[in-house]
Amino acid sequence: MRLDGVSYRYGRRGPWVLREVDVELPEGGTVVVLGRNGAGKSTLLQLAAGVLRPSGGVVRERPSPVGWVPERFPADQPFTVVGYLTAMARVHGTVERNAIEAWIDRLGLAPYRGTRLGELSKGTAQKVGLAQALIPGPGLLVLDEPWEGLDAAARELVPEIVAEVVAAGGSVLVSDHRGETGRLPGAVTWTVADGTVTVGEAGGAGETAIIEIAVPAGDAEATVAALRADGHDVVGVRTTAGVRA
């Protein structure tokens, strides 16, 4: 898939979020999209997924089907979990009962089959968001901050799922401001800043600098959050008393 001179702004007079972006996502490739809060990561993902249409330029050779997992799963819909997953599978033209059931099991959704989406916790709703994207066997899987809101067990599943989609020949595009990038071996990075996208190798050997900083222990959480919000990969936190996270 290629983005050819893709530009985007919200509304006719809004500021340009992206300007003439040229990037290529190879078949079977994984791309991690990095950047500060508000840099345009979600916008880029939505253009790639076909959720937004470019204001200028064109997206070519988008694989199908597209599995799109938004940052916040829109849970205000009058469906039960199983009803929603079945309806979404129909939208993709297939109702593979086995695929629906397999993802319900794997993501731990079985206890919530008959629960209405609006009654789910945020983390469980995010899993339903993941399931609907995976059921059709996506040729392009687009995950907006997939680690956000998921419980620890489901977070562990994300790299596994990405590897499986890639092994089946699919392409994966993931945005990440939590610094989980290292969990996706072989991924390329697209860093969004000032309307442009810079392509790099994620964690390429010898290319990563690790900077140690010291802050008062009480500021650690806020500092980690600020660094991640700026697109940095926080690899560890320790106190003078020992390892914290």
Ligand SMILES: Nc1ncnc2c1ncn2[C@@H]1O[C@H](COP(=O)(O)OP(=O)(O)OP(=O)(O)O)[C@@H](O)[C@H]1O
């Ligand atoms: N629906 C919208 N209408 C108008 N402006 C928007 C809309 N969605 C996003 N923007 C603006 O476009 C810019 C890019 O937003 P985007 O959500 O793509 O950034 P992001 O890098 O994903 O940020 P975050 O990490 O906070 O999710 C921001 O300035 C944002 O305020």
